[in-house]
Amino acid sequence: MRTPKVTIVGAAGGVGASLTHLLLQAREPYELALIGRSPQSIACLLMDAQSLAPLGRAPVVRAGEIADFHDSDVVVVSASVPLTGWAPRVDSLAGNAEIVHPYFREIAKISADWRGHVIVVTNPIDVFSSWLRRHARIGRARILGYSWNDSLRLRVAVARALGEDAADITAWVIGEHGDAFVPLFDRILVGGRRVGLSRRQRAHIRADLRGFYARWSRLGVSRTTVWTTAGGVARMIHDLTRGRPVDWTASVALNGEYGVRDVNVGVPVALDARGVLGVVEWDLEEPDRVVLGHAASLVRERVESLGRL
Numbered sequence: 001m002r003t004p005k006v007t008i009v010g011a012a013g014g015v016g017a018s019l020t021h022l023l024l025q026a027r028e029p030y031e032l033a034l035i036g037r038s039p040q041s042i043a044c045l046l047m048d049a050q051s052l053a054p055l056g057r058a059p060v061v062r063a064g065e066i067a068d069f070h071d072s073d074v075v076v077v078s079a080s081v082p083l084t085g086w087a088p089r090v091d092s093l094a095g096n097a098e099i100v101h102p103y104f105r106e107i108a109k110i111s112a113d114w115r116g117h118v119i120v121v122t123n124p125i126d127v128f129s130s131w132l133r134r135h136a137r138i139g140r141a142r143i144l145g146y147s148w149n150d151s152l153r154l155r156v157a158v159a160r161a162l163g164e165d166a167a168d169i170t171a172w173v174i175g176e177h178g179d180a181f182v183p184l185f186d187r188i189l190v191g192g193r194r195v196g197l198s199r200r201q202r203a204h205i206r207a208d209l210r211g212f213y214a215r216w217s218r219l220g221v222s223r224t225t226v227w228t229t230a231g232g233v234a235r236m237i238h239d240l241t242r243g244r245p246v247d248w249t250a251s252v253a254l255n256g257e258y259g260v261r262d263v264n265v266g267v268p269v270a271l272d273a274r275g276v277l278g279v280v281e282w283d284l285e286e287p288d289r290v291v292l293g294h295a296a297s298l299v300r301e302r303v304e305s306l307g308r309l
């Protein structure tokens with residue numbers, strides 16, 4: 001099998017550098033092309049990577065450019081303005097739109113038969129993945145907003161509430177990667193067995209999740225959850241290039257599924273080494289369906305505010 005090629009935009013940032021490191025150390029190799037705001041920021045990463053060679057295999061990594069998108073298996077976009085103090089993710093919409101714009105324009109030129117995937121990590125992910133999707137020729141399932149951290153946090157919160165090991169919990173959050181998120185409390189599994197939570201436990205966990213980003217931002221440190229994010233994105237890249245069929249959640253463009261059309265919001269998807277196989281339609285409780293619809297409206301409004309790519 002050909003070594004999968006991954007291009008990372010924003011590679012010198014917290015998420016990008018952490019992801020680069022994980023992919024360089026992964027059991028199965030990747031070919032990496034790294035794009036940063038300055039050549040110097042990428043030169044540092046390359047020098048660092050070369051010195052890793054004695055600890056494992058020689059890294060296959062170089063400075064990338066937008067032409068690399070065309071033959072990549074996965075393009076990750078995590079370039080952004082720096083995080084400064086407490087602000088909702090959507091506040092970085094205008095600044096980040098300027099940053100991702102030239103990259104999205106190039107991705108929009110990629111031909112419809114491209115077999116790769118774009119993973120949008122830059123916030124707000126639902127808006128940006130929708131914006132790109134509206135202008136791209138590649139299939140809708142090839143543009144994924146990364147929102148899995150929400151499900152990982154739900155798993156940790158459920159594990160705490162039940163006194164279980166987080167690795168034994170399966171739990172999903174769909175909807176917006178923001179305030180209009182939808183934790184699916186009726187689908188929680190512990191060790192593969194369905195478990196119900198009391199109303200009080202649900203309320204407590206919901207508040208915990210809702211407050212996570214605010215608590216983090218108020219620490220006043222310009223670092224995002226780079227380990228969780230890089231770990232999740234690395235897993236997604238593995239599953240998209242080498243994985244067996246598995247359920248995921250990601251922000252993908254809906255075409256009537258869940259009553260939503262034409263915007264990306266977080267939903268369950270099935271994917272494997274052939275890529276995203278499709279959106280999985282689970283039965284939702286009515287309040288969850290309402291919040292999902294609200295999330296779609298919010299995203300639609302914000303995409304419209306961005307205009308044409």
Ligand SMILES: NC(=O)c1ccc[n+]([C@@H]2O[C@H](COP(=O)([O-])OP(=O)(O)OC[C@H]3O[C@@H](n4cnc5c(N)ncnc54)[C@H](O)[C@@H]3O)[C@@H](O)[C@H]2O)c1
Pocket residue numbers: 009010011012013014015016035036037038078079080081082083092096099120121122123125146147148149177223224225226229
């Ligand atoms: N989807 C998620 O779950 C999730 C989780 C964590 C972070 N994020 C988002 O990911 C983004 C990156 O987070 P981070 O912690 O890596 O931030 P960071 O500030 O550490 O890194 C951003 C990087 O982008 C670079 N950059 C800026 N303009 C660029 C350009 N024009 N071309 C190439 N690179 C450019 C910066 O120089 C910097 O190295 C943010 O928008 C953040 O909110 C999303």
